[in-house]
Amino acid sequence: MCDRGGNPFMRCLRRFPGWLGWAALALACVPAAHAEESQFAYVYTTDLLPKGAKEIEQWMTWRHQKIGGYYDQVEGRTEVEYGLTDRLQVALYGNYAWARAYHNGPYGATTPPEQFADKDVDPDARWSDKRFVGVSAEAIYRVLSPYTDGVGLAFYVEPTVGPQFKELETKVILQKNFLDDRLTTAFNFTYAPEWRYLADDTAAAGKSWQEETDINFNFAVSYRFAPNWSAGVEFVNEREYNSYRFRNQSNGGYYFGPTLHYGGKNFFVTATFLEQLPWAHAHSDTVDGTLVSGRTFDNDFEKYRVRIKMGYYFVGPEQFVFPAVRSYAIAIAGPQRINRAARTRA
Secondary structure, three states: OOOOOOHHHHHHHHHOHHHHHHHHHHOOOOOOOOOOOOOOOOOOOOOOOOOOOOOEEEEEEEOOOOOOOOOEEEEEEEEEEOOOOOOEEEEEEEEEHHHHHHHOHHHHHOOEEEEEEEEOOOOOOOEEEEEEEEEEEEEEEEEEOOOOOOOEEEEEEEEEEEEEEEEEEEEEEEEEEOOOOOEEEEEEEEEEEEEEEEOOOOOOOOEEEEEEEEEEEEEEEOOOOOOOOOEEEEEEEEEEOOOOOOOOOOEEEEEEEEEEEEOOOOOEEEEEEEEEEEOOOHHHOOOOOOOOOEEOOOOOOOOOEEEEEEEEEEEHHOOOHHHHHHHHHHHHHHHHHHHHHHHHHH
8 A cells, every 4th residue: 555645646656666766767868759849841739849948940831833834932931949838838930931923823924922912013024022021929838748648739829020911820739649659640720810011092001901811720640650750641721711700711722742750869850742632612702713623823822832841959858858757757766866867868
């Protein structure tokens, strides 16, 4: 029988054989496989940085091919993340873009992408431009962990402010793991109202802030097939509405493709290729001529997407531990031995 009084769980742990405590001590100093790693390029998981850990991420997204002619857009994001607590991660980043187009839009017109929608472009010209889109702040709070609660649940909020663009993006993030955490599945629901400063003949200044809402349903699955390596697929469904509610829909695109991830001791690289599926159809506010062969090619949709994410962690090995195993090891071996072992491994 375990002793009564105090914390009964910890008292019970101290009655286990000594060799089990040393086994837990060894495991407690091993970096956790589920430390914050971007296994997917588009879909978020509930894995966050531990308290005090820092990370730099660089994103590159290439969007390619519309109705005809040529079209390319490269979006960049440079991000700094910080683990404020073990449940709360915050970030700050800058967004920028470059694009070129020629006879890519409806009826052969040259049309710019959404990030450059305020530009007055000659429909017969070869066009290219670049710009700083805006600054974003991000916060992710994890309510449940898939490793201790069976399912992961987190909430995400990201305001963005730029000269021609404002957005408030929110997400619900779900994660469920299988096969001893080798198989990861994740689902995101996104609600993101945004405002762009566009031409408006009714406004005194000739321009006004015009609203649009993006609503996304994204799903991904990945399998860790070798140490540090995982591969899977991502599915992205993007919907655009000319209102704050599920009304006046203008577009709906469906993307699917493979993803590959490598996670080293202090860095990771993730790459995803997506192709738009021929599942799109006309809606109440669909722009004439943007729907071709079951695919939508309005200013925020294209046929192919490639995204590469790279990250570097500024973190010591003692921070990447299995919390439950570490608590067990401390209960048996004491915190001094845990800290000494972590310093030895460092």
